[in-house]
Amino acid sequence: MDRRQGVSLAATKDHALKLLDTPPWPTGHSPAPEYCSEVDRLRALASFDLGGLEGDDELARLARFAARLCNAPSAAVSLVEAERQRFLAGEGLDVTETPRSTSFCAHTMLGNSLLEVLDATQDERFAAFDLVQGKSNVRYYVGAPLISSEGAPMGALCVTDTVPHKDGLDALQIEGLTVLADAVKRRLESHRQSHFAVRELKEGAERLQFMLDSVPDIAWSAGPGMKFDNFNARWHDFTGKPPPQSDADWRAVIHPDDFEPSVKKLVASTKRAEMFEDEWRMRMADGSYRWMLSRAVPSGDDPATAQWFGTVTDIHDRYSFSQERELLAGELAHRIKNIFSVIIGLINLRAKGDDATREFGQLMSDNIRALARAQDYALPIEGAKSEELIELLKVLMTPYGAGDTDVVSITGDKTPFGPRAATPLALVFHELATNSAKYGALSVDSGRVEITVLATGKLITIGWHETGGPTISQPEQTGFGTRLMRMAIDHQLGGNMTQNWQASGLEVALEIPADKLTK
Numbered sequence: 001m002d003r004r005q006g007v008s009l010a011a012t013k014d015h016a017l018k019l020l021d022t023p024p025w026p027t028g029h030s031p032a033p034e035y036c037s038e039v040d041r042l043r044a045l046a047s048f049d050l051g052g053l054e055g056d057d058e059l060a061r062l063a064r065f066a067a068r069l070c071n072a073p074s075a076a077v078s079l080v081e082a083e084r085q086r087f088l089a090g091e092g093l094d095v096t097e098t099p100r101s102t103s104f105c106a107h108t109m110l111g112n113s114l115l116e117v118l119d120a121t122q123d124e125r126f127a128a129f130d131l132v133q134g135k136s137n138v139r140y141y142v143g144a145p146l147i148s149s150e151g152a153p154m155g156a157l158c159v160t161d162t163v164p165h166k167d168g169l170d171a172l173q174i175e176g177l178t179v180l181a182d183a184v185k186r187r188l189e190s191h192r193q194s195h196f197a198v199r200e201l202k203e204g205a206e207r208l209q210f211m212l213d214s215v216p217d218i219a220w221s222a223g224p225g226m227k228f229d230n231f232n233a234r235w236h237d238f239t240g241k242p243p244p245q246s247d248a249d250w251r252a253v254i255h256p257d258d259f260e261p262s263v264k265k266l267v268a269s270t271k272r273a274e275m276f277e278d279e280w281r282m283r284m285a286d287g288s289y290r291w292m293l294s295r296a297v298p299s300g301d302d303p304a305t306a307q308w309f310g311t312v313t314d315i316h317d318r319y320s321f322s323q324e325r326e327l328l329a330g331e332l333a334h335r336i337k338n339i340f341s342v343i344i345g346l347i348n349l350r351a352k353g354d355d356a357t358r359e360f361g362q363l364m365s366d367n368i369r370a371l372a373r374a375q376d377y378a379l380p381i382e383g384a385k386s387e388e389l390i391e392l393l394k395v396l397m398t399p400y401g402a403g404d405t406d407v408v409s410i411t412g413d414k415t416p417f418g419p420r421a422a423t424p425l426a427l428v429f430h431e432l433a434t435n436s437a438k439y440g441a442l443s444v445d446s447g448r449v450e451i452t453v454l455a456t457g458k459l460i461t462i463g464w465h466e467t468g469g470p471t472i473s474q475p476e477q478t479g480f481g482t483r484l485m486r487m488a489i490d491h492q493l494g495g496n497m498t499q500n501w502q503a504s505g506l507e508v509a510l511e512i513p514a515d516k517l518t519k
Helices: 010-017 038-046 057-069 171-214 234-239 247-251 256-272 316-351 355-378 389-400 419-439 480-492
Strands: 074-080 084-091 097-099 115-117 140-147 153-161 218-223 227-231 276-283 289-298 308-314 408-412 448-456 459-467 496-502 505-513
Touching: 038 153, 057 074, 057 084, 057 153, 057 171, 074 140, 140 171, 153 171, 218 234, 234 276, 247 256, 256 276, 256 289, 289 316, 389 408, 389 419, 389 448, 389 459, 419 480, 419 505, 480 496
Parallel strands: 408 448
Antiparallel strands: 074 084, 074 153, 084 097, 115 140, 140 153, 218 227, 218 308, 276 289, 289 308, 448 459, 459 505, 496 505
16 A cells, blocks of 8 residues: 555555446546545545556547646646655656645536646735745646546646736636647546556456466466467476477476377377367476376367367376276186086086976077177177177177178168176067077078167167078977076066067067266
């Protein structure tokens, strides 16, 4: 706070922002009574950032013309503060301020028209002033009041002379000085609004930077062509280095094996103004490397003008956990497939040479092989398997011609499924396929099987339709295979299975809740 000004500049912010749409105070009107109290007047005055107006060239030109207009050697833009009057700009002045107690302008600003004093020595209000008695030797004074847009008295555009004037200003001079005072007020108001606009932008930028510095990720921005211009404090926290400005700076913090591939992706995204995302290892301040997820988005689709905003997120712990989980899952999958192989071997060994159990043993071995194929989706061994239902069905039906021939066609909606659904689906479609190979469409060369997937809201319907096979009829008894399918669909997937034994071929509809299928 400037003690001479008598009010905190910070206290004027909200007040000034309310005046953005306030029209100028009408010329010829006295100041608003509510702004004539010293506290409110000084608050309004402080909002003008007076320090930024000292020596203002535009105000100086207005003061210079005012002196010429009134045939006097001196003129000034004077603003009256708590204990002084400050001359922001002027002509023929040898001082920049005087005490308020001897200010002519302190009287002028409270009126609604020009205040003219032809001979100050003869005016009891001013005759004893230091400006009159001292070396300034003021004799003539005329001032036009300066009133802010909200009605606060601020000071005056004043003209002075060291000799008395015999005659007062004529009508043209009065009008001219009034017009010049209005121009001064417009300049003051323009500066005030500009000052607070800049201040708002600066404070907004500071708030944004504070917010960015408080987030756990590295945040950055860049201009067109990926010219980096701002990083939050997290960059230094992670790397111990200043923000990067060149490829060499980036190369110093990105693992050598990751740098070139990531730069290639970034350049491609920049040229197309498309979202960028990549994972790479960053060198920490202590010399260790951690895995990071780097993302960047453009502000528009024009590469020449797009601004860029990005983050670098520490994913090292998550990445390490994922790697460990994949390793364990792979090992578990290998062990389970080995167990399947052992079980199949035991079944075949026990059924060997025994006609009564050979057929049942073969059936069980085929079921277990189907489960083994589904196991690749429940616990993938090498890389991530597809999570599309149609892809799973193609794998299950490959031994029967799916993909290589037109014997089995699989079409329909893209539908995700979860690892828990892989095993029961494998049992169901293995049973349908083996039965068809024994008794239905897949038992003859002309037979065909059509599998369709239909996603309707919360329900997924899988259809099985056989054509071109031998004439069939519904079995008199429900076999083990049918009971196995119903158990898998009803109990494990919470769905429903209907079978339609047409003479031309079997039709099966499986209705499964989508939320059960994706678990």
